Amino acid sequence: MERTLIIVKPDGVQRGLIGEVIARLERRGLKVVGLKMMQISRELAEQHYGVHRERPFFASLVEYITSAPVVVGVLEGPKAIEVTRATVGATNPVDAAPGTIRGDFGLTIGRNLIHASDGAESAEHEINLFFRPEELISYERAVDPWIVEE
Ligand code: UDP
Numbered sequence: 001m002e003r004t005l006i007i008v009k010p011d012g013v014q015r016g017l018i019g020e021v022i023a024r025l026e027r028r029g030l031k032v033v034g035l036k037m038m039q040i041s042r043e044l045a046e047q048h049y050g051v052h053r054e055r056p057f058f059a060s061l062v063e064y065i066t067s068a069p070v071v072v073g074v075l076e077g078p079k080a081i082e083v084t085r086a087t088v089g090a091t092n093p094v095d096a097a098p099g100t101i102r103g104d105f106g107l108t109i110g111r112n113l114i115h116a117s118d119g120a121e122s123a124e125h126e127i128n129l130f131f132r133p134e135e136l137i138s139y140e141r142a143v144d145p146w147i148v149e150e
Helices: 009-015 018-027 040-047 058-066 080-088 101-105 120-130
Strands: 001-007 032-040 070-077 114-116
Touching: 001 018, 001 080, 009 018, 009 032, 009 058, 009 070, 018 032, 018 070, 018 080, 018 101, 040 058, 040 120, 070 080, 080 101, 080 114
Parallel strands: none
Antiparallel strands: 001 070, 001 114, 032 070
């Protein structure tokens, strides 16, 4: 089992798409093991997007992600990182396939609705950045054996 971090970004919240975005990932079979609303501080944004510090879009990215509340979640499932990225779609919504979250709801790279961890290392780092261990819940769903064979 794998865990990954998602953020419904400020545009997703403002556009009333929190439920829509999370529903698509839930329907896929992924299990929500952590979920909260917050407004990201500048410090947290700079830590989260630290790898992009030298990129030209860094300042506007930090401005965007801190501009209004977000919903942060942790999803669990087999290959959760890869499955979530595939459900989210390409970084630039212009390139994102129809049927993906960004491909169905986005138009520009600077307003692409959702973040999802891009690898095992970043998932662990990001989950620890946004959640304390006691905020993550391990639990069984009665439907689990109908989603993942034992
Ligand atoms: N971004 C941007 N302009 C760019 C590239 C990226 O505004 O030219 C933003 C966009 O919100 C993206 C985020 O920076 O989601 C992080 O970029 P990354 O390449 O890590 O894409 P992601 O993992 O989110 O698909």
